[in-house]
Amino acid sequence: xxxxxxxRDNPGIDPALHAWGWEIPIxxxxxxxxxxxxxxxxxxxxASRPRERQAMVCCTIGPLVGLALLSLGMLALxxxxxxxxxxxxxxxxxxxxxxxxxxxxxxxxxYPALLANALVHLxxxxxxxxxxxxxxxxxxDFLLARSRIVAGIGLANIILGVSLGIxxxxxxxxxxxxxxxxxxxxxxxxxxxxxxxxxxxxxAILIMGMRDxxxxxxxxxxISSLSRLTEARAPDASxxxxxTIADNSFLTIExxxxxxxxxxxxxxxxxxxxAAALLTVGPWAAPFWVFVIILGILVPLFLQTLELRNLxxxxxxxxxxxxxxxxALRFILVGAGQASHWSVLVSN
Amino acid sequence: xxxxxxxxxxxSEEMSLVVAFVTGIGFGFFLExxxxxxxxxLAAQFYFRDLRVLKVMFTAIITAMVGLFMLSRLGYVDLSLxxxxxxxxxxxxxxxxxxxxxxxxxxxxxxxxCVSAATGRLDGMVYLAGMIGGLxxxxxxxxxIEKFTKITALGKVTLPQFTGIPYGVLVFAVxxxxxxxxxxxxxAEQKFGGKAPGKGALLEPVLKLTPxxxxxxxxxxxxxxxxxxGSPYRGHAASIDxxxxxxxxxxKADHVSCTELADWLIxxxxxxxxxxxRDAKDFAEYHIPGAMNVPLATLSADFAARNEKVVFYSDGxxxxxxxxxxxxxxxxxSSYMLFGGLEEWKDTVLFPKTPAANAxxxxxxxxxxxxxxxxxxxxxxxxxxxxxxVSTPSAQPKPVPALTPVPAPVVPAPAPAxxxxxxxxxxxxxx
Numbered sequence: 173x174x175x176x177x178x179x180r181d182n183p184g185i186d187p188a189l190h191a192w193g194w195e196i197p198i199x200x201x202x203x204x205x206x207x208x209x210x211x212x213x214x215x216x217x218x219a220s221r222p223r224e225r226q227a228m229v230c231c232t233i234g235p236l237v238g239l240a241l242l243s244l245g246m247l248a249l250x251x252x253x254x255x256x257x258x259x260x261x262x263x264x265x266x267x268x269x270x271x272x273x274x275x276x277x278x279x280x281x282x283y284p285a286l287l288a289n290a291l292v293h294l295x296x297x298x299x300x301x302x303x304x305x306x307x308x309x310x311x312x313d314f315l316l317a318r319s320r321i322v323a324g325i326g327l328a329n330i331i332l333g334v335s336l337g338i339x340x341x342x343x344x345x346x347x348x349x350x351x352x353x354x355x356x357x358x359x360x361x362x363x364x365x366x367x368x369x370x371x372x373x374x375x376a377i378l379i380m381g382m383r384d385x386x387x388x389x390x391x392x393x394x395i396s397s398l399s400r401l402t403e404a405r406a407p408d409a410s411x412x413x414x415x416t417i418a419d420n421s422f423l424t425i426e427x428x429x430x431x432x433x434x435x436x437x438x439x440x441x442x443x444x445x446x447a448a449a450l451l452t453v454g455p456w457a458a459p460f461w462v463f464v465i466i467l468g469i470l471v472p473l474f475l476q477t478l479e480l481r482n483l484x485x486x487x488x489x490x491x492x493x494x495x496x497x498x499x500a501l502r503f504i505l506v507g508a509g510q511a512s513h514w515s516v517l518v519s520n
Numbered sequence: 521x522x523x524x525x526x527x528x529x530x531x532s533e534e535m536s537l538v539v540a541f542v543t544g545i546g547f548g549f550f551l552e553x554x555x556x557x558x559x560x561x562l563a564a565q566f567y568f569r570d571l572r573v574l575k576v577m578f579t580a581i582i583t584a585m586v587g588l589f590m591l592s593r594l595g596y597v598d599l600s601l602x603x604x605x606x607x608x609x610x611x612x613x614x615x616x617x618x619x620x621x622x623x624x625x626x627x628x629x630x631x632x633x634c635v636s637a638a639t640g641r642l643d644g645m646v647y648l649a650g651m652i653g654g655l656x657x658x659x660x661x662x663x664x665i666e667k668f669t670k671i672t673a674l675g676k677v678t679l680p681q682f683t684g685i686p687y688g689v690l691v692f693a694v695x696x697x698x699x700x701x702x703x704x705x706x707x708a709e710q711k712f713g714g715k716a717p718g719k720g721a722l723l724e725p726v727l728k729l730t731p732x733x734x735x736x737x738x739x740x741x742x743x744x745x746x747x748x749x750g751s752p753y754r755g756h757a758a759s760i761d762x763x764x765x766x767x768x769x770x771x772k773a774d775h776v777s778c779t780e781l782a783d784w785l786i787x788x789x790x791x792x793x794x795x796x797x798r799d800a801k802d803f804a805e806y807h808i809p810g811a812m813n814v815p816l817a818t819l820s821a822d823f824a825a826r827n828e829k830v831v832f833y834s835d836g837x838x839x840x841x842x843x844x845x846x847x848x849x850x851x852x853x854s855s856y857m858l859f860g861g862l863e864e865w866k867d868t869v870l871f872p873k874t875p876a877a878n879a880x881x882x883x884x885x886x887x888x889x890x891x892x893x894x895x896x897x898x899x900x901x902x903x904x905x906x907x908x909x910v911s912t913p914s915a916q917p918k919p920v921p922a923l924t925p926v927p928a929p930v931v932p933a934p935a936p937a938x939x940x941x942x943x944x945x946x947x948x949x950x951x
Contacts, residue, residue, distance in 0.1 A: 458537035466541065 192510060195252035197502040200340045201369075202245030204362050204498065207340075208370025209238040210282065210333030212418075213289045216411075218326035229374050229381075230411065232297040235290035235329075237373070242282060271343045278335050285332050288325045292316065300401065337363035344509060352447035352505070352512035355436055361429040362502075368422035369498040372472070375415045376491035382409060412486060416476050419494065423469050423476075430465070447512035456508040459500060468497015523597040527827040528853065548635050557636040559627030559643055566624075569713035571705035582698045586742050589691050592752040598826050598851070599752050609672040626650065687753075688746040695743035699736055754821065760849040774844060775859040776831050778868045782893050785810060792829040797843045808833065808865060809897065819843055821850045833858035833865070870899030 216230035253259060263280065267273040295302035295309045302308045315321055341359035348354055380395060437448035451460045472490035479486050522528050526536045554576050555561045564570040592599040623629055626647040628636055633651060636644025662669075680687040699722075706723040709715045717723040720730035729737075768774045776784075784792070785808070794811040796803050803813040814823050816839050824830060830852060832840035840857040847855040858865065872890040875883045891901040 453532055453535055455534060457532070457534035458541075461538040462541045466545075 192252070192506055194503075195248040197499070197506045199245045199249040199252070200362065200502040200506065201499045202241045202248070203340050204337055204366025204502075205369045205373065206238040206242045206245065206282070206286075206366075207333045207337035207363065208367040209234045209241075209373070210286060210289075210329045210336065211367060212370055212374065213238075213286075214326040214329030214333060216326075217289060217292060217329070218323055229378055232290050232293045233377055234370070234374055235286040237377070238286050239283065239290070242279075242286070246279065271339055271346050274335075275339050275343060278332060278339060282332050282336060285325070285328045288315075289329050292322060292325065334363065337366045340366075344505070349514065350447075350509045350512050351441075351443040351514060352437070352450065352509040354444075355433055357429055357433040357436060358505075361426065361433060364422050364426045364429060365498050365501055368419050368426055369495055371415050371419040371422060372491040372494040375412060375419065375486070376488055378409055378412050378415070379486055379488055379491070413480060416480055416486070419490075420473055420476050420480075423473050423494070427465075427469050443512070443514050447508070450508040450512055451504070454508075455511070456504050460504050460508075463500035464497050464504060467493050468500060469494075472497070522826075522851075522853070523591065524601050527598075527601045527825070529827065547631070548638065551632055551635045552639060556632040557639045557641065557644065559636070559641075562623075562627050562629070562632060564713070567712060568705075568708040570715070571709055574705055575702055578698045578701060582695050582739060582743075585691055585694060586739055586746065589688065589746050589749075589752050590742060593746070593749050598754070600754075601825055601827060604676040604678065607674040607677045608669065609674060611669045611671065622650070622654075686747075687751055688743075688749050692743040692747040695739050699740065702736070754851060760845075765845070765848055768848075772859075774856055776856045777859050778865045779890070779893075781808070781831065781858060781865075782869045782897065786893065786896060792831055793824055795823075795830055795832050795843070797832055797834050797839050802835075806862075808862075816843055819846055821847075824852075826851050826853070828852070829854040829856070831856045831858055833861050836861045836863055866899075870894055870897055871902045873902050 213231050213234050220231070250256060250259065262273065262276040265273065266277060291308065291311050292315050293312065295312045302312075315325070338359040341357075341362040344350075344353040345355060345358045381399070434448050434452065437444040450456050472493045475484070475487075475490040475493075478484045479490070525531060526539075531539065551557065554572065556573060556576075561570065562573055565573050588597060588599065588602070591597040619629075626633065626643070628644065628647050630651060633644050633647040637648045638644075679685075680690050683690070685693075703722050706717050706721055710717065710723075717725075720732050722732060722736060724730070781794070785794075794808060796807050796811045796813045797816045797819065798813075799815050800813055803811075807813070811833070816834075830847060832843045832847075832855070834840040834843075837857065837860060840861060844855050844857045860867075868890070872887065872894055875887050887901070894901050
């Protein structure tokens with residue numbers, strides 16, 4: 173019995189390296205971000221006292237922003253489809269073994285859950301809108317009078333958020349032809365990356381909503397006119413340190429999961445080792461270390477720790493860095509994943 | 521471990537960007553902490569009110585200079601590989617004047633403008649935008665001024681080369697000059713800025729060894745040693761680690777086989793130098809494609825940079841082994857020799873032997889590949905049937921049809937014009 177080496181350059185066997193462009197990483201980033209917003213909103217609404225009437229950044233603004241961002245993400249996902257007209261067929265069936273099928277159904281359920289969460293406290297956040305549409309007040313009163321329904325909405329948000337966050341990782345992990353992605357750590361990694369971007373986004377919204385003498389005049393004008401238009405009450409800023417602490421924990425866990433991902437690959441087959449080397453020393457090393465590890469995790473961790481110790485002011489800088497890092501993580505994992513190959517074993 | 525690390529291949533080009541990022545962040549951090557993100561601080565230099573920028577920058581320069589000298593003298597840095605900007609006298613004077621005008625108008629230098637922009641100062645951002653505009657403008661105008669940028673080229677000139685003063689003496693002189701400048705700066709700050717020498721400063725009227733004075737003394741002491749330490753460049757004298765050389769020779773880590781070299785050439789790899797150490801006459805007669813000719817008698821440390829990967833070959837093995845030993849001793853870490861030399865090259869690459877008809881299939885398949893390689897280099901398989909016709913007796917399993925022999929020879933490596941005679945001389949020399 174003799175073994176032969178066959179050089180494969182058949183696109184049917186080894187698909188073209190870059191089948192996925194910018195759409196998928198953008199969707200994965202926004203999907204993770206929305207998943208994080210859902211979980212935080214769910215936890216906050218379950219933990220807050222029933223009938224507590226106050227504008228809450230986590231439970232109203234977060235879900236509303238989430239709805240907008242998810243729609244953007246879905247648009248990106250839609251643009252990536254080859255057969256756009258056939259998209260409705262996804263909703264004629266449910267395949268338990270297909271992450272794609274799970275994802276499409278989860279995404280369908282996410283919209284009403286987010287909307288329900290936003291509706292609970294919407295009249296306090298945007299009184300002007302509530303005056304125009306009295307129905308909003310009716311719904312809010314109805315929901316707040318029934319604490320079990322509110323708790324149910326919170327729970328649904330948590331469960332759907334966790335599913336959405338993990339599914340984006342499983343989606344990549346289920347593709348065995350790409351060694352870099354074939355890791356179960358990818359699910360939790362995307363979940364915690366999404367949570368950290370969500371926490372930091374809410375933190376950024378709080379900071380932008382606060383009065384600040386050092387802010388450039390035109391930005392102050394924009395924000396104040398927006399708040400005058402909605403007659404919005406200032407959201408509870410007391411949650412700011414809690415968000416920062418949460419974000420620091422999420423970032424730390426994310427760093428640990430990234431370490432586990434690389435460790436798992438480095439102690440696996442040669443194809444996996446070479447896949448990990450794409451990130452650590454290979455063509456993606458520079459953006460990975462610079463944008464994901466240093467600028468996306470370590471620097472914001474440092475800055476937020478200083479903020480928590482009241483050594484520096486709370487600023488937008490760590491938020492922007494964490495968001496940038498989350499985006500870079502998706503782009504790098506999708507790009508490097510597509511370049512990772514089993515055929516490295518063949519060519520050696 | 522030898523520095524510069526990047527040039528000796530300690531990390532890849534990608535990792536060098538990461539190192540550059542960390543270094544850059546560190547540089548920016550300390551510039552910001554020193555107050556250089558503020559244009560007033562930089563302008564204060566020109567009024568002699570606060571000469572902090574001069575002190576910081578000059579300290580950085582002499583620290584790096586003394587450190588580089590000492591480390592290369594001790595053999596940890598190869599100074600010949602440290603990047604030097606080539607000198608073009610007139611264009612650089614003109615460019616320097618433009619930079620100076622920008623410096624005066626904007627109040628920043630390129631580095632401090634980045635620091636200033638990063639701390640959110642509008643003037644820094646405007647300066648940075650101007651700088652990028654200038655870069656774009658220069659790039660667009662370059663075809664018009666290209667001739668001008670090349671005039672008065674002096675090559676890579678260092679002060680010791682230019683003045684003829686020994687390197688170490690110059691180091692001492694520059695450190696002495698810097699220390700005088702620091703004291704003059706403190707005096708000027710007192711005179712024009714009304715700032716008394718701070719605690720621990722050089723001119724503080726207290727007789728005490730403060731950290732600043734200690735650092736100044738250490739620099740002075742080290743540069744004094746440097747003045748008598750000789751040249752930091754490695755000359756022609758060499759030293760060898762016999763055990764290391766014996767190990768690499770004994771484990772055959774010093775070899776590149778002919779088939780390996782053939783693969784490299786076909787792949788078009790350009791990360792190594794192939795050096796023919798025979799005379800020019802033999803070289804002209806035949807050489808492996810892509811080889812350069814450096815006859816053994818003229819071999820010296822200057823023929824290539826020390827971080828280059830070099831593969832030597834000669835007719836047999838003796839001359840290439842001698843060249844290998846010389847360059848190893850001169851500090852060329854990745855020096856190799858072609859195993860068996862040109863003789864082996866002819867036997868295995870140019871004129872591979874056809875295996876017997878009843879040889880195992882693996883051998884047949886290998887031969888088909890080698891025959892294709894031989895054709896690429898202008899040779900012919902000996903007593904060969906055409907590669908495609910290599911089939912096996914019916915007892916053997918059918919050879920796999922999907923086999924693609926070698927990636928098609930896309931490399932522009934030209935086949936040698938005059939391939940040597942078909943019957944190579946048998947004159948094996950051991951290594």
